[in-house]
Amino acid sequence: MTRPYGERLAQYRSLLGEDPALAPLSPSLAPGDPAGAVAGLVLAPALGGFTQWLLAWAKGRGIKRLYFLARDGYCFLRAARSLSDALGLGLDCRYLCCSRQALRLPLFHLDPQQGLDALCRNSMDLTLDRLLARAGLAPGERQAWGKALALPFGLGERLPRTALPQVRRALERTPALLRLLEERSKAALPGLAGYLRQEGLLEDVPCALVDSGWLGSLQQGLQTALSLLGRPVPLEGCYFGLYQVPKEMDRARYHSYLFAPEGPLGAKVRFNNCVFEAVFTAPHGMTLGYRRAGDRWLPVLGEGGGHPLLGKLLPFFDQYLAGLAALCREQGLAAGLTQRREAVKKLLGAFFTAPWPQEAELFGSLPFSDEAAEEKPTPLAAPLTDRELARSHGPARLLAQAGLCRPCRESAWPQASAVLYSAHPRRRLGEQALYQILRCVKQQAHHT
Numbered sequence: 001m002t003r004p005y006g007e008r009l010a011q012y013r014s015l016l017g018e019d020p021a022l023a024p025l026s027p028s029l030a031p032g033d034p035a036g037a038v039a040g041l042v043l044a045p046a047l048g049g050f051t052q053w054l055l056a057w058a059k060g061r062g063i064k065r066l067y068f069l070a071r072d073g074y075c076f077l078r079a080a081r082s083l084s085d086a087l088g089l090g091l092d093c094r095y096l097c098c099s100r101q102a103l104r105l106p107l108f109h110l111d112p113q114q115g116l117d118a119l120c121r122n123s124m125d126l127t128l129d130r131l132l133a134r135a136g137l138a139p140g141e142r143q144a145w146g147k148a149l150a151l152p153f154g155l156g157e158r159l160p161r162t163a164l165p166q167v168r169r170a171l172e173r174t175p176a177l178l179r180l181l182e183e184r185s186k187a188a189l190p191g192l193a194g195y196l197r198q199e200g201l202l203e204d205v206p207c208a209l210v211d212s213g214w215l216g217s218l219q220q221g222l223q224t225a226l227s228l229l230g231r232p233v234p235l236e237g238c239y240f241g242l243y244q245v246p247k248e249m250d251r252a253r254y255h256s257y258l259f260a261p262e263g264p265l266g267a268k269v270r271f272n273n274c275v276f277e278a279v280f281t282a283p284h285g286m287t288l289g290y291r292r293a294g295d296r297w298l299p300v301l302g303e304g305g306g307h308p309l310l311g312k313l314l315p316f317f318d319q320y321l322a323g324l325a326a327l328c329r330e331q332g333l334a335a336g337l338t339q340r341r342e343a344v345k346k347l348l349g350a351f352f353t354a355p356w357p358q359e360a361e362l363f364g365s366l367p368f369s370d371e372a373a374e375e376k377p378t379p380l381a382a383p384l385t386d387r388e389l390a391r392s393h394g395p396a397r398l399l400a401q402a403g404l405c406r407p408c409r410e411s412a413w414p415q416a417s418a419v420l421y422s423a424h425p426r427r428r429l430g431e432q433a434l435y436q437i438l439r440c441v442k443q444q445a446h447h448t
Contacts, residue, residue, distance in 0.1 A: 006031035008356050012041035015346045019336065021048060021323035025316060034358040039313040042347045043279055044320035049340040050240050050257045051079040052324065054210060055089060056333045057238060057255060065092040065200070065207040066238075070099065071305070072212035074282030078314075079321055080210070086325035087333065096199060096209075097287040097299035103221035105136045105289070106192040108185035110224065112178065115185075118217075120168045122161045124370040124410050125378075129155045131167065133371070135181055136289075145177055191290035193229055195297040196222075202231050212280065213239025214273050216254055220246045241271060243443055258345065268440045269433070270349030274412035278366040278380050281310065304377065307366055353415050353436075354429065360416035368412045381416035384409055386423050390431070 009031055016022070025040045054076075058066060068077035077095050084091040100118070108115035119134050128151065132142040146155040149170040153159065159167070171177065196202070201222075209219055219237040226235065234253055242256040259267040285302035292298075327335050351359065364381025384392065391408040411417040418428035 002357065004031070005034060005037070005356065005358055008034070008359075009037045009041070011350065012037060012347060015350060016041055016045060016343050017339065019045065019340065019343070020327050021045075021320055021336070021340075024323045025319040028316065028319060034356070034362055035309065035312055036316060038351060038359060038363065039316035040320065042351045043313065044317050045340060046240075046344045046348055047075060047079050047280070047317055048083075048320050048324045049337070049344050051076065051083050051321070052328065052333065052335075052337055053257045053341070054080060054238050055083060055087075055091065056337065058091060058208065059089060059333065061206070061208075061236075063091075063206050063208050063236075065094065065205050067094050067096040067199070067201070067207060067209050069209060069211040069218060070095060070097045070287055070299075071282035071284070072277055072280055073210055075280045075314075075317065076210055079317065082318070082321045083325055083328070086322075087328055092205075094199065096201075097195075097301070098218065098222065099287040100217065100221070101134070101136075102192065102287045102289055102299075103218070103225065104134060105181070105185050106188040107221060107224055108135075109182040109189075110185075110228070112182065115181070116168055116171055119171070120164045122164060124412065126159045126371075127156050128153065128159060128167065130371050131159070136184065145174075148177070149174060188289060191292070191297060192225055194292070195290045195299070196225060197229065198297050201226055202229060208236040208238055210238050211240075212273065212277060213242045213256060215243060216245045216249065219254070220249050223249070240276070241267070241273070243268065258341065258348075265437070265440050267345045267349070268443075269436045270345070270353050272352040272413060272415075274368055274370070275352055275363070275380060276348075278368045278412075279310070279313065279363065281305065283310065304367065309362065309366060352413075353433065355413075355416050355419055357419055360413075360419040364413055364416040364420060370412070378412075380411075380413040381420055382409065382411035383421055384411055384417050385421065386428070389414065389418055389422050389428050 009029065022040075022045075025044065029036055029040050054066070057063075066080060068074070068080070073095065077093055080091070080093045083089075084093060104115070104118050119131060123130075128146055128149075129142055132145060137145060143155065149167075151167065151170055153163065201207070209222065211218060216237065216239070219235055223235050234250060236253050237255065239254065239256045241258045242254060242260050244261050245251050245254045259271070283306040285304040287299045288302050289300045290297050291300050355363070360381055364379060366380050367377035368380045369377040388409045389411075392410050392414060414432050415429055418425045418432065422428045
């Protein structure tokens with residue numbers, strides 16, 4: 001028997017505690033509306049808390065300009081402009097259209113070995129076709145070069161992690177393909193350089209990047225491009241959370257709100273960056289490159305974006321931010337910051353790791369792709385069988401990662417898939433929790 005959703009609403013209110021910023025939003029929260037409950041009581045406090053922390057950090061550091069990286073930075077930008085204007089902070093908040101895909105090709109010829117590392121990065125449901133798409137190759141080109149590489153798996157066959165060194169060696173043994181990539185890389189660099197220069201990243205203004213975070217690779221790519229263009233000062237970056245920081249980068253230039261590479265495991269174990277990216281995204285496609293239009297450089301955007309559910313979340317965000325602005329005007333920019341951050345850890349943990357069926361069905365339908373090229377997004381909660389769910393985070397997954405059995409199908413939100421499709425959801429949730437702990441322990445050990 002399905003429990004009334006009003007119980008979930010009460011749970012979220014209890015985890016959030018007394019939050020005066022919620023006052024303008026409370027009348028809009030209906031017991032039977034999971035979209036409103038999650039937007040108002042989970043996502044809005046997360047967005048507001050991060051924005052509050054970000055603006056306090058920028059004010060304390062004398063930062064005058066913030067660059068919000070597309071697409072994860074879209075909601076952050078709206079929130080920061082709203083709160084900064086309401087408090088009269090005078091921050092220059094800008095939207096920077098950028099992505100791993102938009103950086104990968106222009107920078108390839110500068111360091112082909114690092115470029116091959118980026119091409120051969122492991123990801124969920126990776127195939128040779130998706131890997132070659134990262135290089136900006138068209139479908140027909142991928143078909144031809146896939147044959148030329150003479151690898152023992154098909155273009156659409158899922159690749160285990162252990163196959164990636166073999167793919168890399170095949171790429172290194174194909175000089176014609178490397179020459180093609182280097183030629184296209186050199187042709188693409190002026191567009192990237194022109195866009196970054198146009199957006200003021202070479203100006204002598206104290207600034208910082210803002211993004212969701214996770215591995216910090218975009219800051220590294222932008223730093224490489226800007227150093228080439230003559231920017232003398234390293235970039236600062238502010239992130240919702242960080243699992244790792246590139247070893248070549250200065251750790252002190254990376255700042256995070258909810259969790260850090262060397263911090264406690266709790267928030268990381270109960271976090272899901274795939275769901276986070278799917279709900280805090282922009283109503284447009286990914287940045288693929290740049291084109292010239294008169295004296296301007298414009299981003300070339302891919303397809304996608306604009307899911308109807310996301311538009312329904314924005315009014316709840318705006319109402320919460322209005323309440324947060326009133327609170328900060330009365331009590332200062334740091335009002336309730338620490339308490340809100342602790343509440344956000346619990347709220348996101350409850351939503352990500354133990355979604356109710358209504359939430360899993362609604363938010364699990366959002367499209368997601370782990371690929372920068374983003375050609376074939378799938379639902380966040382992939383429709384896996386119970387057997388596939390058991391294999392996706394049990395011993396079978398470890399064996400697949402070691403190349404000892406076929407790769408398992410995966411879900412970007414396995415907990416929601418378990419709730420929707422498993423005959424034993426509690427067992428699958430417990431297995432996923434254990435897997436997340438082991439994964440985060442391994443990740444943290446690798447970082448240190």
